[in-house]
Amino acid sequence: xxxxxxxxxxxxxxxxxxxxxxxxxxxxxxxxxxxxxxxxxxxxxxxxxxxxxxxxxxxxxxxxxxxxxxxxxxxxxxxxxxxxxxxxxxxxxxxxxxxxxxxxxxxxxxxxxxxxxxxxxxxxxxxxxxxxxxxxxxxxxxxxxxxxxxxxxxxxxxxxxxxxxxxxxxxxxxxxxxxxxxxxxxxxxxxxxxxxxxxxxxxxxxxxxxxxxxxxxxxxxxxxxxxxxxxxxxxxxxxxxxxxxxxxxxxxxxxxxxxxxxxxxxxxxxxxxxxxxxxxxxxxxxxxxxxxxxxxxxxxxxxxxxxxxxxxxxxxxxxxxxxxxxxxxxxxxxxxxxxxxxxxxxxxxxx
Ligand code: AMP
Ligand code: MG
Numbered sequence: 544x545x546x547x548x549x550x551x552x553x554x555x556x557x558x559x560x561x562x563x564x565x566x567x568x569x570x571x572x573x574x575x576x577x578x579x580x581x582x583x584x585x586x587x588x589x590x591x592x593x594x595x596x597x598x599x600x601x602x603x604x605x606x607x608x609x610x611x612x613x614x615x616x617x618x619x620x621x622x623x624x625x626x627x628x629x630x631x632x633x634x635x636x637x638x639x640x641x642x643x644x645x646x647x648x649x650x651x652x653x654x655x656x657x658x659x660x661x662x663x664x665x666x667x668x669x670x671x672x673x674x675x676x677x678x679x680x681x682x683x684x685x686x687x688x689x690x691x692x693x694x695x696x697x698x699x700x701x702x703x704x705x706x707x708x709x710x711x712x713x714x715x716x717x718x719x720x721x722x723x724x725x726x727x728x729x730x731x732x733x734x735x736x737x738x739x740x741x742x743x744x745x746x747x748x749x750x751x752x753x754x755x756x757x758x759x760x761x762x763x764x765x766x767x768x769x770x771x772x773x774x775x776x777x778x779x780x781x782x783x784x785x786x787x788x789x790x791x792x793x794x795x796x797x798x799x800x801x802x803x804x805x806x807x808x809x810x811x812x813x814x815x816x817x818x819x820x821x822x823x824x825x826x827x828x829x830x831x832x833x834x835x836x837x838x839x840x841x842x843x844x845x846x847x848x849x850x851x852x853x854x855x856x857x858x859x860x861x862x863x864x865x866x867x868x869x870x871x872x873x874x875x876x877x878x879x880x881x882x883x884x885x886x887x888x889x890x891x892x893x894x
Contacts, residue, residue, distance in 0.1 A: 544710055544711065544712070544713070545710075546705075546708070546709045546710055546711070546712055546713065546714060546715060547564070547713065547714040547715070548701070548705065548709075548714070548715045548717060549561040549564070549565075549714070549715075549716055549717065550701075550717040551578070551673055551716060551717065551718045551719065558673070558676070559676075561716060562673070562676050562677050562680050562716075563680060564714070565577065565677055565680075565681075565714055565716055566677060566680035566681040566682070568713045568714055569586060569587060569588050569594075569677075569681040569683065569685060570588065570681055570682065570683065572587070572588060572591055572593055572594050572597070573587070573594075573597075573712075573713035573714070574586065574587050574594070574597055574598060574601060574712040574713050574714075575587075575677070575712070575713060575714045575715070575716065576690040576698075576701075576704045576708060576712060576714070576715045576716065577673060577674055577677050577685075577687075577690075577716045577718070578671050578673055578674060578701075578716060578717075578718025578719070578721060579613075579669040579670075579671045579674045579687075579721070580641070580642060580669060580670045580671045580674075580721065580722045580723050581642045581669075581721065581723045581724075581725060581726050581727050581743070581744070582689045582690070582697040582698055582699055582721055582723075582724065582725070582726055582851070583689065583690040583691075583697075583698040583699070583700075583701065583703070583704050583721065584611075584613065584669075584674070584685075584687035584688070584689060584690055585598055585601065585602065585687055585688060585689070585690035585704075585708065585712065586613070586677070586685040586686065586687040587685070587686055587687070588681070588683045588684075588685070588686070589610075589612045589613075589653070589654075589657055589683060589684040589685055589686035590652060590653070590654065590683055590684070591654070591683075592654035592655070592656040592657070594686065595610060595654060595656035595657045595686055596656055598610060598686065598687075598688065599656075601708060601711045601712050602688065602690075602691070602692055602693045602708075603692055603693045603694075604688065604693040605693070606656070606659060607659045607660065607776055608659055608688070608776045608777045609657065609658045609659035609661055609664075609665060609776060609777075610657050610658075610659075610665070610686040610687060610688050611644050611665040611666070611667050611686070611687060611688065611727070612653070612657065612664055612665065612666050612667070612684050612685070612686050613666075613667055613668070613669055613674065613678055613684060613685045613686070613687055614666060614667070614668050614678065614684050615668065615675050615678040615679045615684075616668070617632070617635045617636075617639055617668060619668075619684065620635070620647070620666060622650075622652070622684075623647070623649060623650060623652070623653055623664055623666060623684070624647040624648055624649060624650060624664065624666075625648070625650045626648065627647060628647070628732055628733075630732060630737060630754050631645055631647060631732050633753050633754060634730070634732075634737075634750070634753055634754060635668070637753050638745055638749075638753075639667075639668040640668045640669055640670035640675065641668070641669075641670045641745065642667075642669075642670070642723055642725075642727045642728060642743055642744040642745055643667065643727060643728050643730065643743075643745045644665050644666065644667040644727040644728065644729045644730070644741075645665070645666055645667070645729075645730055645731075645732045646663050646664070646665050646666075646729065646730070646731040646732055646733055646740070647663060647664060647666060647732055647733065648662060648663055648664075648733055649661075649662060649663055649664035657686045659776055661776075663731075663733055665729065667727055671718065673716060673718045677716070688777075689726060690704045690707070690708060690712075690715075691703065691704070691707050691708075692707040692708070694784060695707060695784070695855075696784065696785065696850075696851040696852075696854040696855050696886070697725075697726055697851050698851070699720060699721040699724045699848070699851050699852050700719075700720050700721070700852065701715055701716075701717035701718070701719075703851070703852070703855060706855075720848075721848070722848070723743075723744045723844075723847065723848065724847050724848035724849065724850060724851060724852075725743055725744060725847045725850070725851075725875070725878050725879065725882060726741065726743060727741075727743050727744075727745075728741060728742060728743030728744060728745040728746070728750075728878070729741035729743070729775055730750060730757070731760075731774060734758075736756050736757060736758050737750065737754050737756075737757045737758070738757065738758045738759065738760055738774065739757055739758070739759050739760060739763065740760045740763070740773065740774050740775040741763070741775050741878075741881070742763060742875075742877045742878040742881050743875070743878045744847070744875055744878065746874050746875060746877065746878075747759070747877070748874070760773055760774045760775070762774070763881060784854070784885070784886045784888075785818075785854040785855070785857045785858050785862075785865060785886065786858050787818060787857060787858070787862045787863055787864050787865050788863075788864055788865070788888075788890075789818075789864075789865040789866075789867060789883075789886055789887040789888075789890070790806070790864075790865070790866055790867070790887060790890045790891070790892060791866075791867050791868070791869045791883060791884065791887050791890065791891040791892070792806070792866060792867070792868055792869060792891075792892050792894060793868075793869035793891055793892070793893050793894070794869075794893055794894035795894075796824075796825060796840075796868075798894040799821075799825075799868050799869070799894055800821070800825055800828050800829075800868075801894075802892065802894045803819060803821070803829075803866045803868065804828075804829070806866050807819060807829075807831065807832050807866055808831075810863075810864050810866075811831065811832065815863040815864050816832075816833070816860075816861060816862045816863045816864075817831070817832035817833065817862060817863070817864055817865075817866070818832060818833045818834075818835065818857040818860065818862035818864065818865035818866070819832045819833065819834045819835070819865070819866055819867075820834075820835050820836070820837065820853060820857075820865060820866075820867035820868065821834070821836060821867070821868040822836060822837075822838065822839055822840035822846070822868060822870065823836040823838060823839050823840075824839060824840050825840075825868060832862075833857065833860045833862050835853045835856055835857065837849035837850050837852075837853040840870070840871070843870065843871060843873070843874060843875050843876045843879060844875065846870055846879055847875055847878065847879050850879060850882060850883070851882075854886060867883065867887070869883070869891065870883070
């Protein structure tokens, strides 16, 4: 299959043509990768079960891992869910359009293939203008997971989407680099108390300001072990991961630097090509290995934005093993560490 690639220009009329082409593909059951503010999404018609099946096939994604349905207006919720809880509207009022996905009970129009057989559906109103124009133009809602091959880091640039999906989908809309760089926060609104299933740019503290109490899916930080099963099915898979094995080192910067140096030296001694990921303040302490600094320790947003690109870059440089300094878990740091721990298969050394 030839994949059309079109670049957003910022000129309304020119972009309108691109969006119309993409919308037609979606209406005809095809797949389009498009930018959102979090990561690139791989979209298909949310009411077409074959489109959902095609998304799973293109990504190589297990079909028990449900998709997020993207809408263009808050009122669209009523077309997916018969009984929208008031707290959903309260959160929508504050965070939509934006990087928050809410789980609500689904109505019978939402195909089981989209929800992986669950009675609930994940819904998000994205802020990215191209995304919203595309949803509106398509005249339907767009079911979309991240536009990467299953297991690989989520795409934060159109080049990442091309790497993974060129030849497998109908079209890629290149909207430039993404603003946030981490997937949306997911909160389950079907229980008495909203439950955070996946941390993201909208933090637990921010949610609490609007809805009071929230609870946490225990699988968020600990990963999946024994009988802890995450409520967001996608969180159980090794994910966001570079090809090389990654280990995190957490502690005071001096001790972490010393430990990573020792580990890197040992691995290099074994003939391995070593990748090192540390905040930019610490880059100067390393001279050997492939060193990537996604951002300053003081700027978690910068780290979030560059994280997945950095993981892909290690793949490109062909490293065999990666040692990464753990980042702060404050604010969106908790989302950064959640993704890093998953990428590292929960391997963490505390010093
Ligand atoms: P992605 O868009 O690739 O980030 O994947 C969507 C995420 O949303 C996955 O982790 C899914 O498991 C999660 N998700 C989608 N629908 C539901 C749902 N109804 N209940 C719980 N989690 C969901
Ligand atoms: Mg994903």
